[in-house]
Structures are given as C-alpha cells and as structure tokens.
Amino acid sequence: MSGQQTVHEAAGDWLQRLDDSELSEADIQRWLEWFTEADAHRRAFEELRQLRARLRATPASWRIEMRRKLNLQAPPATRWWTPPRRWALAAGVAVAVLAGLWWRGPHPGGETLYVAAADRHRVVRLDDGSTAALGAGAVLAVSYSGERRSLDVRRGEAYFEVRRDPGRPFMVWAGGVRVTAIGTAFNVLHNSRQVTVTVTEGVVWVDSVPGNGQVVGSPLVASSGETHLAVGQRLVVPLATAADAAPAANADGLSVWHNGRADFINAPLHEVLRVVNQRADTPLDIGDPRVAYLTYSGTIMQAHLDEWIASLPQVYAVRTVPLNDGRLALVMRAQ
Numbered sequence: 631m632s633g634q635q636t637v638h639e640a641a642g643d644w645l646q647r648l649d650d651s652e653l654s655e656a657d658i659q660r661w662l663e664w665f666t667e668a669d670a671h672r673r674a675f676e677e678l679r680q681l682r683a684r685l686r687a688t689p690a691s692w693r694i695e696m697r698r699k700l701n702l703q704a705p706p707a708t709r710w711w712t713p714p715r716r717w718a719l720a721a722g723v724a725v726a727v728l729a730g731l732w733w734r735g736p737h738p739g740g741e742t743l744y745v746a747a748a749d750r751h752r753v754v755r756l757d758d759g760s761t762a763a764l765g766a767g768a769v770l771a772v773s774y775s776g777e778r779r780s781l782d783v784r785r786g787e788a789y790f791e792v793r794r795d796p797g798r799p800f801m802v803w804a805g806g807v808r809v810t811a812i813g814t815a816f817n818v819l820h821n822s823r824q825v826t827v828t829v830t831e832g833v834v835w836v837d838s839v840p841g842n843g844q845v846v847g848s849p850l851v852a853s854s855g856e857t858h859l860a861v862g863q864r865l866v867v868p869l870a871t872a873a874d875a876a877p878a879a880n881a882d883g884l885s886v887w888h889n890g891r892a893d894f895i896n897a898p899l900h901e902v903l904r905v906v907n908q909r910a911d912t913p914l915d916i917g918d919p920r921v922a923y924l925t926y927s928g929t930i931m932q933a934h935l936d937e938w939i940a941s942l943p944q945v946y947a948v949r950t951v952p953l954n955d956g957r958l959a960l961v962m963r964a965q
Contacts, residue, residue, distance in 0.1 A: 641674035759793035765919035917959030
C-alpha cells in the first residue's frame with residue numbers, strides 16, 4: 631500500500647468519525663493534530679469531503695449499480711497483473727470513500743465539516759452566499775436545507791457575515807447556545823469555559839442558554855430562554871464544564887513598552903493589540919479572525935495611542951465597532 635493511499639484511507643476514516651456529533655473533545659484534538667501535521671493530510675481530507683458531497687448528490691439507481699460493480703468486479707487475481715500506480719490510487723480512494731462513507735446513506739441534513747489549520751484562519755464561502763471566517767483550529771459543521779441554514783461551531787471562533795434570507799433563518803449552535811439571524815454579522819467564540827456572542831451588524835436572537843449568560847450592554851428584549859442582541863452587544867455564557875477546565879495561561883506580548891514606545895517587526899495584529907491594550911484608554915478586541923493575522927511593523931508611541939487606533943481603518947481594510955462596555959471590536963470591511 632502506497633503512502634498516498636494510506637493518507638487517503640486515514641482521511642476517509644476521520645471523515646466518518648467526525649460525522650458523529652458526540653465525538654469526544656479528545657478525539658477532535660487527535661484529528662486536528664493529524665489534519666495540521668502535513669499539507670498532504672489537509673488535501674486528502676478536503677478531496678474526500680468534496681467527493682463524498684458529489685457522490686451523495688447522484689441518483690439512488692446509479693449508486694446501487696456502482697455498489698454492485700464494486701462488490702462483484704475485481705481485477706484478475708494473477709501474480710503478474712499489477713495495476714498502474716495511478717489506477718491503484720484511484721481504486722483505493724474509491725473503495726475507501728464508497729465503502730466507508732457513501733453506503734451508509736446520506737447524512738441527515740447533508741452536513742459538511744470545515745476546519746482551520748492550527749496556525750492560520752480560513753474563510754469559507756457558504757452555499758447561500760454567506761461567509762464564515764474561522765479562527766485557527768476552529769471546527770464548523772454546516773447543514774443546509776430548504777427551510778433553514780444550520781451551523782455548529784464545535785470548537786474555536788467563527789465570524790459570520792450572513793446573506794439575508796427571511797425565508798431561511800441562519801442558526802448557529804455552540805455548546806448548547808443557539809444564535810439565530812436573518813441577515814447580519816456576528817462572532818461566536820466557543821472554548822472549554824464559555825460561549826461568547828458579539829454582534830457587529832444587525833440583530834441576533836440567542837436562546838437555549840445553559841446557566842446564566844451575562845449580556846454586555848442592555849439587551850433589546852430579554853424573555854424566558856431568549857435574548858435579543860443588537861450591534862455592539864455581547865453575550866457571555868459560562869458552560870457547565872467550565873469548572874473542570876484548566877486555567878488559561880497569561881500570554882505575554884511579542885514586545886514590551888520601553889520609554890513610552892513599543893517596536894514591532896512583522897508581528898501579528900492580535901499580538902500587537904495585546905501590548906497596546908496594556909496602555910490604551912479604549913481597549914481593542916479582535917471581532918473577526920481575519921484581523922488577527924494581519925501583520926504590523928513599526929513603532930507605537932504611548933503618548934499617541936488614540937491616533938494610532940484611529941488610523942487603523944486607513945492602514946488596513948478593517949472597521950471598528952464600538953461595544954457597550956467601552957471597548958472597540960475590529961472586523962474586516964466588506965470588499
């Protein structure tokens with residue numbers, strides 16, 4: 631068995647296992663380690679995911695015929711017959727996908743899984759024209775139907791720019807929290823302690839909230855199990871497992887203040903902001919994972935922090951969204 635076949639079979643195995651909505655956090659972490667280990671792993675996983683989606687869209691009669699052929703027709707069992715390497719690879723991939731993935735039948739809702747590598751963000755263009763920007767290591771499951779658009783942030787951060795469709799609500803789940811929108815923009819951060827929802831455009835409805843969520847800024851409407859959030863509002867919902875989670879480490883910035891100045895060379899903007907926020911009167915939050923990986927080179931003077939913050943929309947394709955707690959959220963501008 632070639633190394634490439636082994637990679638595709640491992641990708642097929644993970645694609646099956648990730649269909650299980652109850653897959654443990656430890657298994658997801660193992661998958662992320664495999665997925666980010668090599669470019670070949672990422673390519674194989676995406677190839678099989680796309681192939682499975684195409685196969686599931688084929689007519690049932692064609693699938694039955696292909697299954698019959700795969701089961702009954704095989705190469706002659708002779709020692710001298712060795713299929714060309716390309717055919718062997720194609721056959722191995724076909725068997726792994728068709729036998730291991732397709733014949734279990736269509737997944738309810740036609741779920742598609744997206745993941746961002748551990749060291750970079752990823753932008754996903756969804757079928758309805760909406761956009762999901764995934765933070766590093768984020769896992770997003772998408773299931774669209776004629777009645778609704780359903781998404782699940784299984785871990786990490788995702789920023790959604792939602793294409794307006796009043797007939798199909800855009801519903802995002804994260805740790806038992808459900809966010810519903812029609813056409814708006816908002817950020818969902820799901821970690822082991824809490825789910826945080828920040829609205830940067832329009833209005834969203836948040837319900838199925840476990841525990842006591844804390845709203846930053848007065849909610850528009852608060853009723854049993856449902857909260858309406860508008861632009862600049864944020865909802866923080868502690869998760870039941872938060873007490874068991876290890877405390878987060880305090881991360882230091884790439885640079886420190888010295889004589890009222892901080893110097894940076896090709897530093898990611900999220901690291902720059904970590905330093906700036908030590909001295910800024912108006913702290914800055916990353917409201918969109920794409921902003922985090924913009925780079926900055928230069929000197930920031932503490933005496934001119936307000937001017938530096940005000941210049942960001944001129945230097946980068948970003949906009950600022952004032953939050954009700956006095957902070958500013960940075961998100962990418964629509965191109």
